Amino acid sequence: MKDKNEKFGAHQDLVERVSEDLGRGVSRRDVLRALMASGILATTAGGLLTHTGAAFAQTPKKGGKIRVAVGAGSTADTLDPAKGGNIADSVRHYMFYSRLTTIDTELTPQMALAESMNTKDGALWTVKLRKDVRFHDGKPLTSADVVYSLLRHKNPATGSKARAVAEEFEEIKVTGPLELQIKLNSPNVDLPALLGTAHFSIIKDGTTDFTTAIGTGPYKCKEFKPGVRSISVRNDDYWKPGKPYLDEIEYFSIPDEAARVNALLSGDVHLINAINPRSAPTVSAAPGYTLFESKTGHYTDIIMRDNLGPVKNPDFVLAMKYMLDREQMLKVAMRGFGIIGNDQPVQPSNRFYFSGLPQRTFDLDKAKFHLQKAGMAGQTLPMVASTAANGSVDMAQILQLSAQKAGLNLDIKRMPADGYWSNHWAKHPMSFGNISPRPTVDLMFTLFYKSNSPQNVSGWKNEQFDQLLDAARGETNDAKRKQMYADMQVIVHEQCGVGIPMFINSIDGFTNKLKGYGSHPLAGLMGFDFAEHVWLDA
């Protein structure tokens, strides 16, 4: 493990050096030669070059002001990293704060505020912080700030959305001005990745007032009015030299999708997210604008709740999974902006994806067979869908038609988006849900598939799965870990009461004047992090 962590450090150095080279306009061949010489071309170059590939032709320019409109946002907008809920909050937290690590485009953690994170057993971690990092008010970053930022998630009164993760912290203590120790109650080799999420943004020791944001991020908060807008200005003291590029970002939400697209096409805003697949052709046809697709691990699933009535039968669950006409759903609900799913939550681009798992196909004969075996043929069952779960209403209608052919009547109950998550999601025998990607496979499985998780949506209990999950979390051998995750994907695919017909791509749109844009598997808007990377070619 020690080696691996030292590699993190080396890797980070290299990435930085090469990024700087690219920034200075060194030719692609020079960079390749440098990478070749350092001998880790295979592991690094791919991701790195595609990420910066677009910026090659031109050197990033400093300056300029952009306006960005996103779909989510309300008076609940918050600068408290613990409470951040939607993409609007996460983007702000990435602008104003930094984290110990960042999660790169292959979901591998890279060191950020932390210079290194070392462990021998996966449970006791020593974190060394980068020197000379300053908060926006000039105060230097110390380990006390980090300890405060992490430990506050454990306090129920904080209302942290990352409390499930923070429960693993047994003790976090300062061991030096720039050094701290994190003790977990059980080994978790994913800790560096978990600490790279927006919730674990580093704030100043003792912060309780979040009317403004004082962090170490690339932008300073000039104005923040929840539900109205925020204005970010460049932090000239940012710890990554040369970044960010823009002078100012005005950031707000336009919840109405048509209005958001119109604002982009009229030139009022430079960048928008969450474009409906139905408006995608309008944006791609408009001259001067780019429609940008990110393949994220975001999925909408049909949940068959194990402890509620008739759907308990494993044959019924299988019948439902065979009834999913995945291609049709992708075509109708998402106009093709997605990739076919295989009833397990790990997306194909993840390094732990098990490609050996055969794709389940639309098969009405098998569906009929399992339906008969479950004794459910000819029955009528309710199924809950809502616009809250992206695309679920269209998916429900397609499923209803297929089910009819297989001899099952599905009665679609369409619920309002308001209050859906607290009142309907996984509270009926069959309902639709919607899960956004998590930085690690472990977190995805722990939150939504582990027996004792409150968000174990299907309510299934599988001992073998739970054991594998615990073992994989402490496993330092990557190959063994990969095998364990493969086994878990097979178990979920075969037994869990969750059907995942597809992964949904995130669609952003921006003016062609905006450069340096890229894709990230966690979310659109470059995985919330566009502000640090983009620049304006006026």
Added chain:
Amino acid sequence: MNGTIARLVLKRLGVGVLTLLIVSLVIFTITALLPGDAAQALLGQEATPETVAALRATFGLDQPAHLRYLQWLGGLVTGDPGNSLVNGLPVADLIGSRLPNTLKLAAIAALAAVPLALTIGIVSAMFRGSLFDRLMNMAAVSAVSVPEFLIATLAVLLFAVHLQWLPALSHVSEINSFGDMLRAYAMPVLTLCCGLVAQMARMTRAAVIDQLSAPYVEMAMLKGARPVRVVLTHALPNAVGPIANAVALSLSYLLGGVIIVESIFHYPGIATLMLDAVSGRDIPLVQACAMLFCVGYMVLVLVADVSAIVSNPRLRK
């Protein structure tokens, strides 16, 4: 006359306080009946029983409903409408930052709509059955029947996306000159005016026609008064009551109901604030907004009634 008006105002104020109390109780009960509370709405998918319970305790939602209501009422009476549950900011600040925008939009829309509507209404009444009257009638019915979101979206597509004359969003924070203001308010006001003008014009026309068929108007005509004089000095003062009420109704809509315009043009007014408050189950904010709308409505109707009395000699006694 002064006595009549003073008595009316005093009586209205008394009834107003009672109405406000009832409205606050109704709103509180209804929001309590909505599924979920602020803690659940805030945590969304991440809600677990422990985090919800902890957050409820922080918000004071673990206390019984009647206690919370009384606390809120006590705060309001002493001039403190409390803090937002969702973001912890004082409700007064949240409303204070949005209310001027709403009032500004309402004032501009009213300035544009009222004179136009009165003119159209009076002219249509004077030339009842003429081509102008029929055209206006048809236009008014069409304008009332087309939903606002359609008008707004079409206006954006035409003026912002295709012609690029106006911005698609109303950037109120960047108004430095009269020209900026015109650009920022043109489309929201245009959208609002379509429905408002049509409604007010039709009510005005009806009220004036009603008076024109009265015997005293015939008398005035027989005495040889010119048509304009008959309408403006004889019929119109008698029609002020219904017209003022029509105008008051339209304006009260401008104070709280322009949600579509606010969200399409990203105009930071009070309607979206209340919408956010309802979807976040932010009860103190919902209550405060509802009270505000209620007060606004009552004041407008009171002003309409007083102006009806002042303008009508028969009511003045």
